[in-house]
Amino acid sequence: MRTLPPTGAVVIGGGWTGLLMAKELGARTSLSVTVLERGAARKTEDYVTGMDELDYNVRFLMMQDYSRETVTLRHTTRDRAVPIRQLGSFMPGQGTGGAGEHWGAVFPRYLPDVFQLLTRTKEKYGASKLPEDHAVVDWGITWEEIEPYYTRADKLIGVSGKAGNLRGRLIEGGNIFEGPRSEEYPTPPTKVPYYASLFAEAAKSLGYHPYPNPAATNSIAYTNPDGITRPGCLYCGFCDRFGCMIGAKAQPTNTLLPIVEKQATVTLRHGCSVRRIVYERTPNGGGRATGVRYMDASGEDIFQPADLVFLGSWTLNNTRLLLLSGIGEPYSPATGKGVVQLG
Numbered sequence: 001m002r003t004l005p006p007t008g009a010v011v012i013g014g015g016w017t018g019l020l021m022a023k024e025l026g027a028r029t030s031l032s033v034t035v036l037e038r039g040a041a042r043k044t045e046d047y048v049t050g051m052d053e054l055d056y057n058v059r060f061l062m063m064q065d066y067s068r069e070t071v072t073l074r075h076t077t078r079d080r081a082v083p084i085r086q087l088g089s090f091m092p093g094q095g096t097g098g099a100g101e102h103w104g105a106v107f108p109r110y111l112p113d114v115f116q117l118l119t120r121t122k123e124k125y126g127a128s129k130l131p132e133d134h135a136v137v138d139w140g141i142t143w144e145e146i147e148p149y150y151t152r153a154d155k156l157i158g159v160s161g162k163a164g165n166l167r168g169r170l171i172e173g174g175n176i177f178e179g180p181r182s183e184e185y186p187t188p189p190t191k192v193p194y195y196a197s198l199f200a201e202a203a204k205s206l207g208y209h210p211y212p213n214p215a216a217t218n219s220i221a222y223t224n225p226d227g228i229t230r231p232g233c234l235y236c237g238f239c240d241r242f243g244c245m246i247g248a249k250a251q252p253t254n255t256l257l258p259i260v261e262k263q264a265t266v267t268l269r270h271g272c273s274v275r276r277i278v279y280e281r282t283p284n285g286g287g288r289a290t291g292v293r294y295m296d297a298s299g300e301d302i303f304q305p306a307d308l309v310f311l312g313s314w315t316l317n318n319t320r321l322l323l324l325s326g327i328g329e330p331y332s333p334a335t336g337k338g339v340v341q342l343g
Contacts, residue, residue, distance in 0.1 A: 001293070006305035007267075008032040010292055011312050012274045012321070014039075015098025018312030019256040026263035033265055034304060036272040036294055039095030044254050047243035057241050062102040064092040064314075071316050077333055091241070092314040096270070097252040099314065104240035105216040105249045107159050109150050112143035112179040143179045151183050157250035158222040158230060161185040161214035175211045190219045190233055216250040226259055271297025277309055277325040289327075 008031030011018045018035055025033045055061045064070075072081035093099035113120045118136045121129075130136060153159075163184045164174025189212035192200065200210040217239065223229040233248040247254040260266050274294040281287040291305040311318040322328050322340050331338035 001301040001303055003303045003305065006291070006307070007034045008265075008306065009034070009308040009310065010304050010306035011035045011310045012277075012292065013037065013098060013311070013313035013317075014096045014252070014268060014270075015093060015312065015314075016100040016252050016256075018098075018310070019096075019252045019260055021310050021312055022266050022268075023256050023259050023263070026260065026266040031265065031308070033263075033267070034306070035260075035266065035268045036274055036292070036304070037096055037098075037268065037270050038273045039093070039098075039270065041270050042096040042101060042243065042253050043257070044244070044247045044251075047245040051236075051238050051242060051245060056102070060087055060091070060241065062093060062095065062241065062243065063087060063099070064094050071320065090314075090316070092317065096257065096268070097243075100252045101243045102241050103216075103251075107154075107157070107161075107214045107216040109178060109214075111177070115139045115141055115143055115146065147179065147182060151181070154183075155186050156224055156226070157216045157255055158186050158218045158224055159214050159216055159250075160187040160190050160212075160219040162189050162212055164209075164211055172209065173211060176209050185214065186224075187219045187222050187232075190215055190217060191235065217244075218248050218250075224255070228255055228258055230254060269296075272302075274313075274321065275324070277311075277321060277327060278303065278305075279325055279327050287327075 009025055011021050011033065014035050014037030022033050022035050025031055050056070066085050066087060070083045070085065072083050074081045091099060091102065093101055095101070116138045118138045121136060162174040163181050164171050164176040165178050165180050166184060167182060168180045170176045192212060203210040217233045218230050220232040221229065230247045234246060239249055244251060260268065272294045274292050276293040277289050278291045278293060279287050280290050289309040291303060292309060293301065293303050296302055311321065319340060323330060328340035329338040330340050
């Protein structure tokens with residue numbers, strides 16, 4: 001195993017989470033930051049000639065190859081875990097930008113009740129309506145606390161839509177059931193196609209309140225607070241499972257990567273498959289991560305020491321890494337104890 005010079009922070013995964021963390025660390029600290037991405041480099045120009053429906057819509061070339069590396073599933077604790085070999089609801093990405101390159105870019109917000117689910121449920125139905133062994137909890141953060149961050153994210157990626165609740169004022173044509181927004185969407189809604197407009201009119205005639213789905217695809221040219229300008233959508237239809245050939249759809253490679261590439265303290269490495277987080281235990285029962293072990297594109301085993309380690313890959317891959325690294329107590333469905341859970 002080859003040991004590299006230490007870095008201030010190592011980020012596992014070069015998708016939305018990883019590149020956003022690298023961008024913020026590069027802008028706010030003097031830390032040296034290393035981003036490890038298992039796939040190849042990507043950029044908007046790569047998608048201009050890549051709209052092949054067989055390759056991308058059927059063969060899923062932008063996604064994790066489940067025939068080579070996958071997660072497992074079991075329906076009960078009595079079953080033996082078996083590998084998942086077909087992509088379904090989860091479509092983890094492979095390459096710079098991760099799943100943020102081929103996502104469908106639908107960008108709703110959670111409703112306020114979700115953040116205080118236990119409190120709101122008891123207020124509405126009474127505590128006696130919940131079984132004794134229920135697992136309903138509040139998030140520990142309220143709508144009022146998280147809303148400014150929703151707004152910041154909207155501006156970063158240029159979400160298109162129509163507010164339905166602007167600072168408590170209900171606006172027909174938007175989602176009147178959403179939580180109070182502090183600001184209107186950065187760009188107007190995308191165009192409503194013919195059949196969707198028929199559906200909307202039918203819904204209105206029945207007394208419902210249809211609204212355009214918020215989308216992380218610019219409806220018009222837009223420049224975000226970082227100075228990144230992207231064009232408006234051309235409505236080609238190649239969104240989900242494809243990278244946007246003009247950059248109208250918000251993707252890590254057209255929203256975050258241009259900033260990251262200019263930061264002298266941030267390095268992005270490709271072809272790096274992280275296998276373990278190196279974790280040193282302390283006498284008091286605690287511990288700390290001291291770096292990561294990964295396999296590079298040539299197959300060499302590498303140790304990258306780091307003061308900080310950030311997990312920025314797909315949720316199940318993050319959990320798998322924690323379990324493989326012996327970090328955290330695995331969750332037991334029999335006892336209900338433990339914090340690291342993988343289905």
